[in-house]
Amino acid sequence: MDAIISKITGEMKRHFYKYKTVSISHLQEIQNAVGELVRQGVISEKLHTGWQFYLDNNKNLPEAKSIIIVAMPQFITRLSFMWQGINYSANIPPGYFTQKDESCAAAILKGGIEHKGYKVSKARLALKTMAVRSGLAKYGRNNISYVPGMGSFHRLIAFYTDYPCEKNDWDEIRLMKSCETCFLCRENCPTGSISNERFLIHAENCLTHFNESEDDFPHWLQPGSHNALIGCMRCQSVCPVNKPYLGKIEIGPDFSEEETDLILNRTSVEQLSSETRIKLDRMVQDEIYPVMGRNLRALIEKQEKAVQQ
Ligand code: SF4
Numbered sequence: 001m002d003a004i005i006s007k008i009t010g011e012m013k014r015h016f017y018k019y020k021t022v023s024i025s026h027l028q029e030i031q032n033a034v035g036e037l038v039r040q041g042v043i044s045e046k047l048h049t050g051w052q053f054y055l056d057n058n059k060n061l062p063e064a065k066s067i068i069i070v071a072m073p074q075f076i077t078r079l080s081f082m083w084q085g086i087n088y089s090a091n092i093p094p095g096y097f098t099q100k101d102e103s104c105a106a107a108i109l110k111g112g113i114e115h116k117g118y119k120v121s122k123a124r125l126a127l128k129t130m131a132v133r134s135g136l137a138k139y140g141r142n143n144i145s146y147v148p149g150m151g152s153f154h155r156l157i158a159f160y161t162d163y164p165c166e167k168n169d170w171d172e173i174r175l176m177k178s179c180e181t182c183f184l185c186r187e188n189c190p191t192g193s194i195s196n197e198r199f200l201i202h203a204e205n206c207l208t209h210f211n212e213s214e215d216d217f218p219h220w221l222q223p224g225s226h227n228a229l230i231g232c233m234r235c236q237s238v239c240p241v242n243k244p245y246l247g248k249i250e251i252g253p254d255f256s257e258e259e260t261d262l263i264l265n266r267t268s269v270e271q272l273s274s275e276t277r278i279k280l281d282r283m284v285q286d287e288i289y290p291v292m293g294r295n296l297r298a299l300i301e302k303q304e305k306a307v308q309q
Pocket residue numbers: 140141142176178179180182183184185186235238239240241
């Protein structure tokens with residue numbers, strides 16, 4: 001192992017991160033694979049338009065020789081909200097917070113590569129596909145990527161570099177062995193997005209697709225489906241592979257009755273007190289705040305209904 005890779009490997013291990021290196025020659029293959037799904041009508045045009053961002057060519061570093069894909073462990077973050085005398089908890093699933101871990105991964109790579117005269121630049125590409133093709137992860141039946149030792153509780157990030165990494169980790173798309181005899185995610189999906197007939201889930205019906213967007217929820221979405229402040233935890237929380245990680249919860253800020261009222265009414269960040277803004281900092285930075293009020297209201301209404309029944 002060369003000195004650059006050896007230094008990066010040591011630092012990654014110290015942070016419990018895992019990574020793989022892939023030759024840039026595979027980039028087009030990843031992009032074409034997503035394009036092909038659109039041509040086949042397997043993913044909707046609307047969804048694909050939202051993904052275009054990830055399909056940019058490596059504009060930032062056209063001379064890139066390698067792609068480095070990194071998985072960083074991330075757990076559920078639990079926030080608390082006081083509302084009408086009742087304390088409500090709301091979870092943010094793993095993978096939504098980017099800033100801290102991404103800067104750390106970037107610093108490790110820059111420390112190992114840039115001081116040797118090479119460049120590193122963040123890559124925007126189909127991260128899950130890249131993680132699975134590189135062998136860093138395997139797909140679950142729910143199309144979520146699972147990394148050994150992290151389950152689906154992780155965040156992925158990729159980088160381009162003009163450093164020619166010797167190792168070219170590249171593999172076929174593989175489903176986890178545990179999925180061969182398990183159907184728990186399919187049986188528990190609140191929107192029926194996990195299909196029997198095909199490998200790809202119906203991402204256009206996935207709850208995550210709706211509650212990450214500021215558009216109104218579709219009329220057919222059952223109010224009982226909501227289970228997280230953003231995204232959906234249902235198929236990850238019933239998954240036996242995730243059992244060791246479910247209890248590792250990061251406790252986030254709690255919000256007073258007055259703060260909850262402001263959040264539910266989608267008050268703009270500028271109108272909030274500096275104390276509330278500090279509590280909301282990560283949600284604002286990672287663009288969760290614009291949908292937080294609407295999603296929190298759905299969670300509270302669900303719980304109120306359950307108490308009335
Ligand atoms: S719940 Fe079962 S089928 Fe679904 S991803 Fe987990 S192991 Fe695979």
